Amino acid sequence: MIGLYTAAEIRAAEEPLLAAGPEGALMQRAATGLATVCLRMLGSAYGRRITLLVGAGNNGGDALVAGAHLAARGARVTAVLLDPGRAHPAGLRALRRAGGRVLDPTAEDNGLDRADLVLDGIVGIGGSGGLRPRAAALAEQAARGPGLLVAVDVPSGVDADTGAVHGTAFEAGTTVTFGAVKPGLVVGEGKGFANEVRLVDIGLDLPPARTHQLTDADVALRLPFPLPGDDKYSQGVVGVAAGSSVYPGAAVLCTGAALRTRPGLVRYAGTAADGVRAAWPEAIVTDGRPADAGRVQAWVVGPGMGTDDAAERVLTEVLASDLPVLVDADALTLAARRPGLVRDRSAPTVLTPHDREFARFGNEVGSDRLGAARGLAADLGAVLLLKGEATVVADPSGTAYVNGTGTPWLATAGTGDVLSGIVGSLLATGMDAAEAAAVGAHVHGRTGQLAAARGPLVAGDLLRRLPDAIRRIQQAAGFVPIGLGDSAP
Numbered sequence: 181m182i183g184l185y186t187a188a189e190i191r192a193a194e195e196p197l198l199a200a201g202p203e204g205a206l207m208q209r210a211a212t213g214l215a216t217v218c219l220r221m222l223g224s225a226y227g228r229r230i231t232l233l234v235g236a237g238n239n240g241g242d243a244l245v246a247g248a249h250l251a252a253r254g255a256r257v258t259a260v261l262l263d264p265g266r267a268h269p270a271g272l273r274a275l276r277r278a279g280g281r282v283l284d285p286t287a288e289d290n291g292l293d294r295a296d297l298v299l300d301g302i303v304g305i306g307g308s309g310g311l312r313p314r315a316a317a318l319a320e321q322a323a324r325g326p327g328l329l330v331a332v333d334v335p336s337g338v339d340a341d342t343g344a345v346h347g348t349a350f351e352a353g354t355t356v357t358f359g360a361v362k363p364g365l366v367v368g369e370g371k372g373f374a375n376e377v378r379l380v381d382i383g384l385d386l387p388p389a390r391t392h393q394l395t396d397a398d399v400a401l402r403l404p405f406p407l408p409g410d411d412k413y414s415q416g417v418v419g420v421a422a423g424s425s426v427y428p429g430a431a432v433l434c435t436g437a438a439l440r441t442r443p444g445l446v447r448y449a450g451t452a453a454d455g456v457r458a459a460w461p462e463a464i465v466t467d468g469r470p471a472d473a474g475r476v477q478a479w480v481v482g483p484g485m486g487t488d489d490a491a492e493r494v495l496t497e498v499l500a501s502d503l504p505v506l507v508d509a510d511a512l513t514l515a516a517r518r519p520g521l522v523r524d525r526s527a528p529t530v531l532t533p534h535d536r537e538f539a540r541f542g543n544e545v546g547s548d549r550l551g552a553a554r555g556l557a558a559d560l561g562a563v564l565l566l567k568g569e570a571t572v573v574a575d576p577s578g579t580a581y582v583n584g585t586g587t588p589w590l591a592t593a594g595t596g597d598v599l600s601g602i603v604g605s606l607l608a609t610g611m612d613a614a615e616a617a618a619v620g621a622h623v624h625g626r627t628g629q630l631a632a633a634r635g636p637l638v639a640g641d642l643l644r645r646l647p648d649a650i651r652r653i654q655q656a657a658g659f660v661p662i663g664l665g666d667s668a669p
């Protein structure tokens with residue numbers, strides 16, 4: 181798992197190392213890593229034009245020291261100092277010694293229009309609020325220029341903890357971050373400014389993370405697969421209460437996703453029974469109530485089921501069970517009217533809203549998506565899966581996950597029904613609810629990437645690609661379950 185750490189957590193871990201000295205050692209490690217990444221991107225340093233945007237803090241210091249390394253290898257380095265009187269003194273001396281040029285921010289020709297590479301050292305984890313006008317103007321000018329754009333630690337203007345961007349931020353192609361990945365680089369608006377994130381180890385001794393990103397290997401380890409002796413019941417049966425006679429599509433997608441995620445049994449209960457039966461003869465289908473479906477180990481409730489009295493009775497019945505329940509779509513609208521139905525449960529509940537559904541519970545998501553998900557999770561005592569370009573999962577204790585897979589192509593009708601089916605089928609195995617949501621989001625995102633590689637996708641394509649996505653995740657982790665090797669028939 182990749183741990184995501186806030187600015188305060190990074191500072192706390194830096195403190196003992198800074199106290200133990202020697203002075204400047206941490207910055208040297210950071211700047212050496214940064215210069216190495218730049219060198220790799222450029223191929224070679226000799227004769228290359230590099231412009232440093234340098235703020236008054238240590239972030240600017242990193243840029244200056246890295247710039248000195250690059251100048252020593254023959255790069256033509258120009259530093260634009262935002263606050264010339266306060267630029268990091270040792271960094272400035274190093275750059276000058278290596279032959280770098282230093283300008284103040286009003287200089288006519290700052291080289292941004294012909295730089296091969298721009299290093300953004302305006303502000304790092306010490307930043308607050310939107311970029312000040314002079315810094316914002318330089319970030320905008322850099323974005324118009326031809327150079328590779330590299331952010332030092334955090335793209336200036338992005339809140340390292342939340343990913344919030346107020347106004348302008350530096351549009352990095354690559355962000356070289358130190359010590360640990362910050363949440364703001366992978367979530368919310370910040371993700372789109374940080375883009376490719378490279379981590380430089382500076383030797384911090386970090387405590388266990390509160391926020392995580394799963395890798396393929398993490399997901400492969402958690403995905404269940406059948407063992408000799410398993411039967412269709414032993415791995416957990418999922419029940420789906422979704423769809424309606426008029427709109428059976430959501431039920432068909434959700435049931436299909438549950439079937440395709442994990443071998444085993446899926447039971448369906450609802451008025452879309454005919455459609456589900458026709459699409460998935462493998463499912464056990466009733467047009468009755470959830471109680472008529474037979475024994476299950478988890479429920480998915482909501483997609484396409486409407487918000488009328490009958491739908492509310494179905495939701496109430498499912499939530500009254502002592503089983504894990506995933507609440508999605510129409511059932512979220514109903515649950516937002518009666519949050520007590522969720523709060524009063526002792527078994528795990530997973531809510532999977534998009535932003536508009538989230539707002540029905542009383543507050544807008546806003547620019548701090550992790551904070552918003554954690555807040556509602558704690559309030560309802562439920563796991564919150566907040567959908568987005570980087571889907572966020574939070575549990576009531578504050579443990580959270582930021583999903584790292586996906587594609588904008590997933591923003592299409594029916595893909596949420598597929599996600600619910602995937603997560604529901606994992607919940608039925610007895611997996612921890614937040615993990616099931618995070619693993620499901622990862623698998624869903626990888627499936628979307630695979631489907632999108634063939635062109636514009638519709639939700640049904642996800643069902644066709646799901647088994648292959650799971651197999652690829654397992655293979656990427658060097659892990660192939662019995663009977664699924666390359667030589668399998």
Ligand SMILES: NC(=O)C1=CN([C@@H]2O[C@H](COP(=O)(O)OP(=O)(O)OC[C@H]3O[C@@H](n4cnc5c(N)ncnc54)[C@H](O)[C@@H]3O)[C@@H](O)[C@H]2O)[C@@H](O)CC1
Nearest residue numbers: 206207236237238239303304305306307308310311312333
């Ligand atoms: N503490 C250390 O020894 C280390 C720090 N490191 C670097 O130091 C950074 C943190 O340094 P600092 O604590 O000095 O803080 P920063 O350098 O991130 O930011 C402080 C400076 O930015 C300015 N600033 C704040 N908000 C701004 C805004 N909205 N627009 C424009 N300017 C703004 C402030 O006036 C101040 O001059 C990290 O991000 C990392 O790059 C690394 O070198 C590793 C070691």
Ligand SMILES: [K+]
Nearest residue numbers: 300303334336
């Ligand atoms: K920066």
